[in-house]
Amino acid sequence: xxxxxxxxxxxxxxxxxxxxxxxxxxxxxxxxxxxxxxxxxxxxxxxxxxxxxxxxxxxxxxxxxxxxxxxxxxxxxxxxxxxxxxxxxxxxxxxxxxxxxxxxxxxxxxxxxxxxxxxxxxxxxxxxxxxxxxxxxxxxxxxxxxxxxxxxxxxxxxxxxxxxxxxxxxxxxxxxxxxxxxxxxxxxxxxxxxxxxxxxxxxxxxxxxxxxxxxxxxxxxxxxxxxxxxxxxxxxxxxxxxxxxxxxxxxxxxxxxxxxxxxxxxxxxxxxxxxxxxxxxxxxxxxxxxxxxxxxxxxxxxxxxxxxxxxxxxxxxxxxxxxxxxxxxxxxxxxxxxxxxxxxxxxxxxxxxxxxxxxxxxxxxxxxxxxxxxxxxxxxxxxxxxxxxxxxxxxxxxxxxxxxxxxxxxxxxxxxxxxxxxxxxxxxxxxxxxxxxxxxxxxxxxxxxxxxxxxxxxxxxxxxxxxxxxxxxxxxxxxxxxxxxxxxxxxxxxxxxxxxxxxxxxxxxxxxxxxxxxxxxxxxxxxxxxxxxxxxxxxxxxxxxxxxxxxxxxxxxxxxxxxxxxxxxxxxxxxxxxxxxxxxxxxxxxxxxxxxxxxxxxxxxxxxxxxxxxxxxxxxxxxxxxxxxxxxxxxxxxxxxxxxxxxxxxxxxxxxxxxxxxxxxxxxxxxxxxxxxxxxxxxxxxxxxxxxxxxxxxxxxxxxxxxxxxxxxxxxxxxxxxxxxxxxxxxxxxxxxxxxxxxxxxxxxxxxxxxxxxxxxxxxxxxxxxxxxxxxxxxxxxxxxxxxxxxxxxxxxxxxx
Amino acid sequence: xxxxxxxxxxxxxxxxxxxxxxxxxxxxxxxxxxxxxxxxxxxxxxxxxxxxxxxxxxxxxxxxxxxxxxxxxxxxxxxxxxxxxxxxxxxxxxxxxxxxxxxxxxxxxxxxxxxxxxxxxxxxxxxxxxxxxxxxxxxxxxxxxxxxxxxxxxxxxxxxxxxxxxxxxxxx
Numbered sequence: 001x002x003x004x005x006x007x008x009x010x011x012x013x014x015x016x017x018x019x020x021x022x023x024x025x026x027x028x029x030x031x032x033x034x035x036x037x038x039x040x041x042x043x044x045x046x047x048x049x050x051x052x053x054x055x056x057x058x059x060x061x062x063x064x065x066x067x068x069x070x071x072x073x074x075x076x077x078x079x080x081x082x083x084x085x086x087x088x089x090x091x092x093x094x095x096x097x098x099x100x101x102x103x104x105x106x107x108x109x110x111x112x113x114x115x116x117x118x119x120x121x122x123x124x125x126x127x128x129x130x131x132x133x134x135x136x137x138x139x140x141x142x143x144x145x146x147x148x149x150x151x152x153x154x155x156x157x158x159x160x161x162x163x164x165x166x167x168x169x170x171x172x173x174x175x176x177x178x179x180x181x182x183x184x185x186x187x188x189x190x191x192x193x194x195x196x197x198x199x200x201x202x203x204x205x206x207x208x209x210x211x212x213x214x215x216x217x218x219x220x221x222x223x224x225x226x227x228x229x230x231x232x233x234x235x236x237x238x239x240x241x242x243x244x245x246x247x248x249x250x251x252x253x254x255x256x257x258x259x260x261x262x263x264x265x266x267x268x269x270x271x272x273x274x275x276x277x278x279x280x281x282x283x284x285x286x287x288x289x290x291x292x293x294x295x296x297x298x299x300x301x302x303x304x305x306x307x308x309x310x311x312x313x314x315x316x317x318x319x320x321x322x323x324x325x326x327x328x329x330x331x332x333x334x335x336x337x338x339x340x341x342x343x344x345x346x347x348x349x350x351x352x353x354x355x356x357x358x359x360x361x362x363x364x365x366x367x368x369x370x371x372x373x374x375x376x377x378x379x380x381x382x383x384x385x386x387x388x389x390x391x392x393x394x395x396x397x398x399x400x401x402x403x404x405x406x407x408x409x410x411x412x413x414x415x416x417x418x419x420x421x422x423x424x425x426x427x428x429x430x431x432x433x434x435x436x437x438x439x440x441x442x443x444x445x446x447x448x449x450x451x452x453x454x455x456x457x458x459x460x461x462x463x464x465x466x467x468x469x470x471x472x473x474x475x476x477x478x479x480x481x482x483x484x485x486x487x488x489x490x491x492x493x494x495x496x497x498x499x500x501x502x503x504x505x506x507x508x509x510x511x512x513x514x515x516x517x518x519x520x521x522x523x524x525x526x527x528x529x530x531x532x533x534x535x536x537x538x539x540x541x542x543x544x545x546x547x548x549x550x551x552x553x554x555x556x557x558x559x560x561x562x563x564x565x566x567x568x569x570x571x572x573x574x575x576x577x578x579x580x581x582x583x584x585x586x587x588x589x590x591x592x593x594x595x596x597x598x599x600x601x602x603x604x605x606x607x608x609x610x611x612x613x614x615x616x617x618x619x620x621x622x623x624x625x626x627x628x629x630x631x632x633x634x635x636x637x638x639x640x641x642x643x644x645x646x647x648x649x650x651x652x653x654x655x656x657x658x659x660x661x662x663x664x665x666x667x668x669x670x671x672x673x674x675x676x677x678x679x680x681x682x683x684x685x686x687x688x689x690x691x692x693x694x695x696x697x698x699x700x701x702x703x704x705x706x707x708x709x710x711x712x713x714x715x716x717x718x719x720x721x722x723x724x725x726x727x728x729x730x731x732x733x734x735x736x737x738x739x740x741x742x743x744x745x746x747x748x749x750x751x752x753x754x755x756x757x758x759x760x761x762x763x764x765x766x767x768x769x770x771x772x773x774x775x776x777x778x779x780x781x782x783x784x785x786x787x788x789x790x791x792x793x794x795x796x797x798x799x800x801x
Numbered sequence: 802x803x804x805x806x807x808x809x810x811x812x813x814x815x816x817x818x819x820x821x822x823x824x825x826x827x828x829x830x831x832x833x834x835x836x837x838x839x840x841x842x843x844x845x846x847x848x849x850x851x852x853x854x855x856x857x858x859x860x861x862x863x864x865x866x867x868x869x870x871x872x873x874x875x876x877x878x879x880x881x882x883x884x885x886x887x888x889x890x891x892x893x894x895x896x897x898x899x900x901x902x903x904x905x906x907x908x909x910x911x912x913x914x915x916x917x918x919x920x921x922x923x924x925x926x927x928x929x930x931x932x933x934x935x936x937x938x939x940x941x942x943x944x945x946x947x948x949x950x951x952x953x954x955x956x957x958x959x960x961x962x963x964x965x966x967x968x969x970x971x972x973x
Binding site: 304305306309310380383384386387388389390391392393394 | 815816849942
């Protein structure tokens with residue numbers, strides 16, 4: 001299709017009027033080949049590789065002075081540009097929503113994350129159709145589009161086989177998607193989605209454990225090779241979002257061992273050394289001051305030797321994990337170079353979506369799901385459980401789902417204070433950005449100080465491609481971008497700053513930026529504390545205007561160190577009022593709208609309580625399994641056991657760090673329940689299962705319908721009890737952040753390690769059906785109370801996802 | 802050992818083996834300085850591959866390893882097969898055999914400690930007169946968990962019971 005005259009203002013682009021002529025025969029007919037040609041991007045439109053690293057801070061990569069070696073990020077920075085005033089939202093999904101839509105996160109329903117759909121427009125986790133993501137615009141303008149890695153923009157309860165699929169990547173602008181839909185994944189056993197289907201947990205190859213990040217690079221490269229084998233010139237857009245460096249911090253030992261001893265001096269020294277390097281590199285102004293140390297994090301020297309060693313190892317693993325991400329993105333860059341396309345590929349590489357995460361609590365944790373379930377563990381308990389699950393040697397491997405100490409996150413966000421969730425402070429909102437484009441950057445290696453925001457990326461890419469913002473898509477009038485292009489700053493250091501005003505808000509932490517001034521109010525809550533008690537103070541009676549106020553002038557104060565609130569009351573008033581206006585305009589209100597369930601606003605109680613699984617059903621996403629939490633339930637299975645007996649898993653959810661399995665081993669019915677790796681319970685029949693048609697049932701009789709209730713388990717075979725036992729504690733919120741449920745097998749990491757050598761331990765008989773009844777005997781009052789807890793647990797998990 | 806003194810049977814576990822070594826050294830120094838009366842101490846290390854070794858032993862005089870010879874005392878008897886087959890670093894298995902044979906126990910504490918220790922960790926087992934409890938607690942500063950049981954005398958039966966109790970305490 002000829003470029004000239006194409007109307008790109010309304011998408012999809014309509015086929016141009018037939019310019020030829022048709023007669024009864026070819027005689028006199030005039031062809032118009034544009035009728036059969038797909039729309040192409042404007043002439044000269046470049047390829048675009050957009051990379052987003054997860055849960056990482058400004059002071060992590062060596063490219064920005066950090067201790068983590070990122071040679072590929074650095075080579076792109078040295079041959080491109082480093083932006084040191086680039087901003088994100090301070091939380092995972094919100095940043096991704098803002099990045100891909102070019103609009104403020106609340107305006108597109110992502111004041112919180114995809115795991116929780118709240119009852120207010122800014123928190124419904126449902127992208128509106130009038131704010132289509134810019135990949136859709138690229139796609140409709142002829143770009144080839146691929147998305148790889150973490151998505152986190154599909155509501156938690158819409159990730160299964162039945163959809164709906166309109167918030168899956170393939171309906172939001174990606175021709176092809178491979179990755180995971182949720183907020184996190186185990187690097188050894190992710191649950192993979194491909195296009196519009198959950199395809200399962202990948203298998204290990206060649207005797208080596210599967211590793212997601214390696215596969216992520218392979219899949220991206222493979223896609224590039226495939227599209228180029230068919231379309232040699234059409235520009236492509238690839239969005240690569242790593243699972244790294246989000247928990248669980250998983251990386252093969254060869255990567256983490258590179259950092260042995262590097263962090264022995266602790267986070268206080270790391271912070272100072274990073275700051276010195278940042279100044280030497282010029283990514284932090286020479287006159288900048290390091291903010292005073294934050295007493296929320298213990299002084300390294302106050303720790304005993306065991307904890308110093310433990311914490312140092314935590315950071316060694318995180319560093320190796322992050323360097324591996326750099327290496328794998330480097331492989332993609334190399335592949336593009338080998339294809340001869342690096343010259344005309346714009347690489348936009350953002351190192352972190354919300355600063356580094358402090359959600360591991362002060363001690364770090366062997367299993368991040370303990371924190372996300374609101375399970376308080378003392379430092380002694382954390383240590384004991386680490387010991388139980390493999391000790392220090394296991395940190396980084398599949399035995400644990402670890403998250404490092406919050407102290408490392410704080411230091412990783414150097415030169416700023418705080419981090420993830422804390423939208424009032426630059427530790428949560430300012431992340432490194434590198435832009436590389438040999439064909440379009442003049443002063444390679446320079447540092448750009450333009451105030452830029454994640455919403456600017458879409459506008460910039462469209463600008464580079466010469467594609468206009470459409471007025472409508474699919475007949476739906478589109479809201480304008482909130483972001484603005486900074487494409488001209490690629491070639492012009494003096495290009496004007498267009499992003500002169502921006503609000504920030506995550507979980508009540510808020511800020512208002514305007515023309516260099518930053519007004520901020522941090523919620524008086526530490527980021528790793530998200531329980532009803534901690535939140536009670538923000539219920540009715542809370543006056544947000546009474547929260548402590550800070551004011552900074554960032555052009556003179558790069559690190560947000562000099563609070564000028566007392567000296568400029570007029571600026572405080574002006575920006576405070578502007579924040580409320582912006583909050584209203586962008587659907588930020590009510591503050592904490594994503595945590596409504598903590599304040600008595602819970603979703604309607606689901607009517608479904610019985611779930612029937614027939615046939616070969618595997619890989620049910622973790623957010624979509626029957627909610628067996630906090631009350632009585634039954635699991636019943638109709639089996640056919642052949643002569644000679646059967647073995648294998650009847651049904652299993654997640655793994656040994658949280659999950660359950662009903663299985664047959666040595667011919668006998670067994671049940672194992674892992675309460676997040678803190679407690680494990682097993683009941684086993686003494687007699688083998690009979691052959692033929694057999695019904696087995698698990699009955700959990702809760703002590704009371706309450707969070708984490710204990711109760712009695714009874715296993716029955718053909719209605720006769722064959723085993724029983726007590727479970728003193730059960731999982732209150734969620735077994736896993738990513739691992740799914742399977743009928744007839746236990747995919748991925750297994751629940752009971754006694755059958756790990758036979759994994760997935762597929763059932764050798766026939767399973768006719770498995771039936772969950774999750775609300776057999778609840779009163780209306782109990783059902784309501786439990787539902788409220790479930791909503792709170794989900795919201796708390798979501799806030800940290 | 803005094804006839805009327807109650808004995809403490811202590812098991813301590815460590816996340817970091819060389820910190821266990823530091824505590825082991827501190828313990829044997831207490832014994833050598835005469836600040837505690839001990840029947841013996843053993844440092845058990847499980848390496849990164851999961852192999853368990855008796856890294857070092859100490860006797861009632863605070864002497865370590867090979868120097869301790871036959872005097873390593875009861876504590877070495879804690880180790881039931883298969884741990885006995887493990888290497889005794891710096892020691893002479895033969896020299897220990899007699900003492901061990903007299904106190905061969907079926908308590909299975911060796912197996913239990915093996916089970917309790919993840920790869921790359923360590924444990925200390927010690928027997929000492931109860932009067933030295935405070936001094937021992939002050940020496941074993943790097944343990945992530947300790948468990949102590951008291952017994953009346955250094956007999957096999959008493960020791961077996963004490964170990965069982967101390968072992969149970971570790972699991973809490």
